Amino acid sequence: MIALQSTVEGKQMKLKELENKLKPLGYDVGGGWEYDHGYFDYKIDDEEGYTFLRLPFRALDGDLEQRGVTVQLGTPFLLNHKYQDGLDDNPDVFNGLFRMAYNSAINQFQEPVDKDSNVDQKYIPTANSLIEELELTLLQGM
Secondary structure, rough: OOOOOOOOOOOOHHHHHHHHHHHOOOOEEEEOOOOEEEEEEEEEEEEOOOEEEEEEEEOOOOOOOOOEEEEEOOOOEEEEEEEOOOOOOOOOOHHHHHHHHHHHOOOOOEEEEEEEEOOOOHHHHHHHHHHHHHHHHOOOOO
């Protein structure tokens, strides 16, 4: 993980407004969504795992599922997830036939080999460019 300085850090806005501004730029709601915090991810590359620019945010006045919730933005960072080749060797904690049925029907994704793998420095210029675009988009009219 590589933290990236940005003027969006600490800014507050309605979650719906944030979503409406980020989705057209190519951001998706990232993994790790909870009631009180979440992430927007921009996938930069999938060459060696998945490299993302991730923008964290946290709820200030309720749960993220509530209409009109205000969020505060955190420090953007580069993140790389490396996934194993082949079948997942530890898909879940369920036992027996239910586990097999569950895995084939629901849990088709492999667990990461490394959830916070080293990020190649070659992605920093791209990330900095994305940060500039993020700042221009989110800070307009603030």
